[in-house]
Amino acid sequence: MEQRKLRAAIIGPGNIGIDLMMKIRRSKVLELVLMAGIVSGSQGLKMAEESGIATTTRGIDGVIEFGDLDIAFDATGANPHMKHAPLLKQAGIFAVDLTPAAVGPYIVPAVNMDSQLLTAHNVNMVTCGGQATVPIVNAINQVTPVEYAEIVATLSSLSAGPGTRQNIDEFTQTTRNALIKVGGAQDAKAIIILNPADPPIMMRNTIYTKCDTAKIADIIKAVEDMTRKVQQYAPGYKLKVSPYADGDKVVTVVEVEGAGDYLPKYSGNLDIITSAAVTVAERYAKLKHEGAM
Amino acid sequence: MKSIRIIDSTLRDGMHAVSHQFTPEQMAMIAGKLDEAGVDTVEVGHGDGLGGSSFQYGFSKATEEQYLKAVSEALTKTKLAVLLIPGIGTVEDLEVAMEYGVKTVRVATHVTEADAGEQHIKFAKKSGLEAIGFLMMSHMAPPEKVLEQAKLFESYGADTVYITDSAGAMLPHDVRARIGLVSKELSVPIGFHAHNNLGLAVGNTLTAIEAGAASVDGTVCGLGAGSGNSQLEALIAVLNKGGYNTGADLYKLMDLSKEVEGLMHRPQTINSDSLAIGYAGAYGSFLLHSRRAAEKFGVDAREILLELGRRKTVGGQEDMIIDVAIELAKAKSSK
Secondary structure, three states: OOOOOEEEEEEOOOHHHHHHHHHHOOOOOEEEEEEEOOOOOOHHHHHHHHOOOEEEOOHHHHHHHHOOOOEEEEOOOHHHHHHHHHHHHHOOOEEEEOOOOOOOOEOOHHHHHHHHHOOOOEEEOOOHHHHHHHHHHHHHHHHOOOOEEEEEEEEEHHHOOHHHHHOHHHHHHHHHHHHHHOOOOOEEEEEEEEEOOOOOOOEEEEEEEEOOHHHHHHHHHHHHHHHHHHHOOOOOEEEEEEEEEEOOEEEEEEEEOOOOOOOOOOOHHHHHHHHHHHHHHHHHHHHHHOOOO | OOEOEEEEEEEOOHHHHOOOOOOHHHHHHHHHHHHHOOOOEEEEOOOOOOOOOEOOOEOOOOOHHHHHHHHHHHOOOOEEEEEEOEOOEOHHHHHHHHOOOOOEEEEEEEOOOHHHHHHHHHHHHHOOOEEEEEEEOHHHOOHHHHHHHHHHHHHHOOOEEEEEOOOOOOOHHHHHHHHHHHHHHOOOOEEEEOOOOOOOHHHHHHHHHHHOOOEEEEEHHHOOOOOOOOEHHHHHHHHHHOOOEOOOOHHHHHHHHHHHHOOOOOOOOOOHHHHHHHHHOOOOOHHHHHHHHHHHHOOOHHHHHHHHHHOOOOOOOOOHHHHHHHHHHHHHHHO
């Protein structure tokens, strides 16, 4: 039996919403049927209309009234999502939350996808920094306990929109929490740096892990395996500096180049979170098709 | 006689020079004597501000709470300030600092990224603190851009806006152009924070005052990142001679400098590496990190610093030092 495509909506037609639209349109198991915004004539709504996708300027109300939806991607902001989440749940729509609201559990496809999808009706995509660094911490923690993980995410200024800038504290706090809850570190810290250099730099993440550095050979292998897992959905994810031991810590550097769908290639930070979100939705579609839930 | 506000950063920027290893007792001793000498404000904490203690920047000897508690108990008149770099420190960290009598927060962003500090300035104002916007690496943007970003800080409610020469890369005419324009266009006081990598810290600070700055930074013995800051004792002597009123007692500061000398890990000089920072326009606190990476990967620290300047790295990017050192080592071995 051919799998029925799940019907999806995007709430928030900004940069992230448009990038999601282009990715979902390539999906074999998802069908984008609605783009919801609140400002008529916005770039995202225009692009959706031109592609023959229904649009609404009535935000979440337009989504609920549209009916017959399986999945909603929320690319608005933390405060709007707090309002959207209960309404989506009530309407039986699975929510993929790309805001820092974190109503549902954190999900990082390479690490904890199925365990969350089978039980949650709302999942949170952490942050771009979390998507890039949690897999590495998790891989190292599989080899030897990570007492403390610290990550430094450097983004090009052009790729950090007003949402990131006005919520920079939420970014560091959410990333730190995911390093602990999903990465498995006992304690963690996240630092974000905006770099305005022109041409824009690729997203770059340094991951420091305090652990038993004598196990470096196994750590390298685990990190390389994990990198390949992430590359399956984010092909521009690259191990820039392979793990090396430095005193009581292991240092790893990863770089993320975007796919260049809507956002330029230097926006790897945005690409890794939209890619992860679509991967989660596709996995949800597959599990649903198989009757696993 | 024109009055100039002095903010001492010996116990914050000076921490870079001792790899963040002052003890709370040492801080309390220095802060008590700065108070006695009549210094207006002291800034305290890890060199990279609240939340700075880390693998990336080095761990400090004690916790923020321990430092703030010790210093706040030693102060009678002098105001207590902290630095907050958005992306490193958070409002949560600031709330903890407020429990120890912090009255002033300097919110520091790269010169083109003031909007990353909006939430922190607004939070500080709502909480009754004095909020200072602090534009780091100001040599990297032309005066008009510096003005645009300074206006952003003013619009968020900042009480003072600082132009900061984090790389010690400015010449006097660079200082005059930026401070002159910003102090003409803004209604709040303007401040200047110098570094001495090109040997110009005290001179540039005087230039800033002549161009309109009303608040300036200094550190005892010049202690700070790179070649250090404007040396407070020398600055006060210069300002006394220039007919400015700072409220600070020169002799008491001179006496304090002898005690601080005893706590220093190395003389605060302009050496070839810190000079390279000023020459290349790289962030001052890259100095000791670059020396360690140079040793680890067998390359020249100056080459690392010059390359970091070429790549337009910004404050806080200490992790790029590793990348650059590894690449230089590879290039060297393939020759």
